[in-house]
Amino acid sequence: NAGVTQTPKFRVLKTGQSMTLLCAQDMNHEYMYWYRQDPGMGLRLIHYSVGEGTTAKGEVPDGYNVSRLKKQNFLLGLESAAPSQTSVYFCASRPGGNTGELFFGEGSRLTVL
C-alpha cells in the first residue's frame, strides 16, 4: 500500500530558485498537511487543506504557497527559495472528523544554498 508519497525525496536549490514538492495520498483522506522539521523545533505546520480546492495557513506559512486541485494531491511551492527554508518537509493526511490520527509521508529533504 502506497499511503502518503512525497516527491522528490531530496533536492538542492540555489537561493532564489523555485520548486514544488508533491504529496499524493491514496487513502481518500479529506485533510492534508505540510509540516517542516528543523533540529530542536519539532514539526511546524506550514499550510493545510480540509478538502479539494481549499487551503489554509498554519504556523509558518510565509515564503510558501500550496494548492489542492485534486483530492489526492497537495502541492507545496517555494517561489524564491531562501537558506532559511533548508529543512525536512513532511506531508501528512487524515480522514474527515476531528479524531483521526495523521499518516505521514517519508519526508523530503531540501537544502537551499
Place this chain on the structure above:
Amino acid sequence: ELKVEQNPLFLSMQEGKNYTIYCNYSTTSDRLYWYRQDPGKSLESLFVLLSNGAVKQEGRLMASLDTKARLSTLHITAAVHDLSATYFCAVNPYTDKLIFGTGTRLQVFP
C-alpha cells in the same frame, strides 16, 4: 496561540529503568497523539488519546491524558535499546490543525 511543551527534551537512560516523558499544552483539548520517529525516518503513530482519563498501553509504553491539567504522559517501563527514538506529542485544539511538541530524544544504553 496553542503551545505544546515536552520535557525532557533529551533523555539518556539505562536499559531496564523506568521513566516518564511529559507533554503540557496551553489550551483546551481532549485529543492528544503520540508519535515515534527513528533517525532519518518518518513519524509513526503510537497512541491516540481522545478523552480525559484515557490510558493506552503498547508493550513497554503507556500513555495517559489528563485534560483538566492539560497534561499527557508517556511512561517507559524497563527500557530496552529498541525504544531509542524521538517521541512527539501532538494536540488537536478543536480545530483542523494538529500542533506538535518539540520532541523528546530518548537514548537507551546498556
